Amino acid sequence: MAEHKGLLRQRSRDFGIVFAAVVLVVVLSLSTSTFLSVANMVNLLDQIIVVGILACAVTVPMIAGVFDLSMSAIAALSAIIAIHTINAFGLPAGLLASVGTGALLGLFNGVMVTYARVNSFIATLASSMVFVGLATVITDGQIVKSDDASLQLLSRPSGFLGITWGTYVFIAIAILTGILIAKTIYGRALYAVGGNAAAATLSGISVVRTHITAFMISGALSAVAGLVLASRALSAQPATGQGLEFTAIAAAVIGGVSLNGGAGAIWRSVLGVFLLQLIGNGFNLLGAPTIFQKVVQGALILFAVSLDQFLRARDT
Amino acid sequence: MSDTPFLSVRSLRKSYARNVVLHDVDLDFRPGRVYGLLGENGAGKSTLAKIVSGLIEADSGTVEVEGQARHFKAPKDALAQGISIITQEQTLALDRSAAENVFSGNLPQRAGFVKEKELRGEFARVAGKLGFSDIAAATVVKTLSIAKRQQVEIMRALARGSRLIIMDEPTAILSTVETQQLLQLIRRLADEGLVILLISHFLEDVLSVADDVVVLRDGAVTYFGPATGQTPRSLTEHMVGRVIDFEHQRPAPLSEHAPVRLRVEGLRRADGIGPVSLTIRAGEIVGMAGLIGSGRTEVARAIFGADPKVAGTVTVDDVEIAHASPRVSVRHGLGMVCENRKEQGLSLIHSIRDNDSIVVRDRFARFGFRTVRAEKAAVRAVVERTDVKCRSMEQPIWQLSGGNQQKVLFAKWMMAEPKVLIVDEPTRGVDVGAKAQIYDIIADLAAQGVAILIISSEIEEVMGLSHRLLVMRRGQLVREFAWGEASRAEVIAAAFGDYDNDGGSNG
CATH class of the missing domain: 3.40.50.300 (P-loop containing nucleotide triphosphate hydrolases)
Known part of the structure; x- marks a missing residue:
């Protein structure tokens, strides 16, 4: 019946986002002399690292049909614990403590959503308040500084074209989560649970386990984002990264990760991050009033979600 | 007029x-x-x-x-x-x-x-x-x-x-x-x-x-x-444009020596359904009739581990299923085609291939990574065997007709090669042509030695397909008929039971 139309719609969805990104790149290249410069590119990449990592992180639970709104809270709390550990036991222990804390906080989210049956939106919104609160208690509301300057390595340029080490971490995370979602049986479970949790259960998939691990992954990756932020300032505080999870979720949605679960991909989220950042970059380079930047980005999110709903309208 | x-x-x-x-x-x-x-x-x-x-x-x-x-x-x-x-x-x-x-x-x-x-x-x-x-x-x-x-x-x-x-x-x-x-x-x-x-x-x-x-x-x-x-x-x-004869259907003869594959003893649920005990032998098709609300689906879900039971045992090929969940049941060789394919059976936004291979996803993976080629070949075979009408196996489920969706659901469990398959309302909302094909699939599976429990509100359907027909009323098995033993009226009478005396059905 509507097969051909369906296929065409799918394709237009796939290419729409790519097309939009290409158009922006071309327009910016032609209208500014600085856009294509190495310095601007390196700058652009460095700017997307944190949101990029968070966007990859949130894609995992989103495909399984749940949200994680506690990512910046996890980033802050785990970065604070990391710096305390670095100051006490050195850098390697600190990095481990950071990622471990992130995974543990993700586990807490997962347990709340599965066993305690709290809607993921509310559960992670509430847990983010708990996490930021804990961070404030630990730091007494102060900034914690790292004694070990080697943490700064993440935001230093590498030998190649001056790209920062943090950029490589982001690229590695994008590739690894991309493979995890698209190529492994764990990824299949994510899609199956997001597509129809009841059907997944009857097919022998543990929804509880899938959701808990998804939250642990987004927690651990949020901690990495927190490390990148901490490395820039060589410090952390309860407000570190505040609000970035919303930008990350918006980027994922712009790229075409479904709000209803069961559909999406890492490349979509990464492209969404690029698109949002290109708009910001364009505003700067063109000397346009930056006050309108938020308006354009917000409008893009509305447009993307509306387009998604329109294209997904089933003709059954 | x-x-x-x-x-x-x-x-x-x-x-x-x-x-x-x-x-x-x-x-x-x-x-x-x-x-x-x-x-x-x-x-x-x-x-x-x-x-x-x-x-x-x-x-x-x-x-x-x-x-x-x-x-x-x-x-x-x-x-x-x-x-x-x-x-x-x-x-x-x-x-x-x-x-x-x-x-x-x-x-x-x-x-x-x-x-x-x-x-x-x-x-x-x-x-x-x-x-x-x-x-x-x-x-x-x-x-x-x-x-x-x-x-x-x-x-x-x-x-x-x-x-x-x-x-x-x-x-x-x-x-x-x-x-x-x-x-x-x-x-x-x-x-x-x-x-x-x-x-x-x-x-x-x-x-x-x-x-x-x-x-x-x-x-x-x-x-x-x-x-x-x-x-x-x-x-x-x-x-x-052709006629399918439902009335003269007869299940394939069953060997006396066929071993018992599914044994359910004293199964009870927290909602008061049960105790239910039954056995099904290899190659046997056992039907379950009863009014809506008599507890047929509830018993099936408890056997499969989709709902908790408070007492009783479920044994497949002499191995008792402990700590029952659908996940554990699938490992023991149980399968269940559930009654509502759209809500609990299939993921509508995903493809035929994704849905069909999800139960046996471990089979199409090496070290946790998907091996797509083997999966495609296996799904293609089962799609052909069940005669699913589709553009390709990458087509999403929501584009298919009800009958074809039901065939995909059957194919999904056929791929699991179960020892025991529970089918709940296998032909609900399915057209006549697809119905006949689904009956063939069920008979085929039984011929391969699968023990089948079939639940249906269409009495002729279960009467024609099953070696034995169990009738449920108020959460309990009240009658058992061998094939050809009972008329439709007798089955309905057993299902209604004391309807006239207490003035209401139990559904």
């Missing part, structure tokens, strides 16, 4: 892409008559109903109401002409009262405030006219049974002044008693001058109430005439 048709359609045509779903359809519907609208899934019934009720627009042709050509752009246009539709998916506001639902859109009001007393009075008037004495105006719809909700929908149609009501598979969700009540109501409505268009897969229901029958096949009318003189067999012939 009047001679001027209330509604006529002329040369109605509709196609999707290159697929023609309605071919120059001409029909007249006269007041005071019940019309049965029959056809396999995909024959064009729903498309016709949707055009007439304004949900979709035809490519060409006209819709005339009382001789006047009308163009329906939206359901409200059809409603304004007195045409309403009651679909399978009920469209009530579940948290609001029955009265608010019935009069939604034209609540009696003053200055924006609802006049509650008048609303109750109006509701009582409509309810009285239909003989629905047991629904109170203030009852929240959520608390009503499916059958009662349907009555609310019918009241709403009448309150809107409908003169033609389309009912799409209204009896599919009803028990036998409720079905009889609905059919009587349909008759009464027609006697009062309404036109009723009844879409149904249940040929007996249609024949018992319809004055005329419209049969569609591949978008064209193959029969339009009086219902008298037609039989389920002749109607099936119009629908599929």
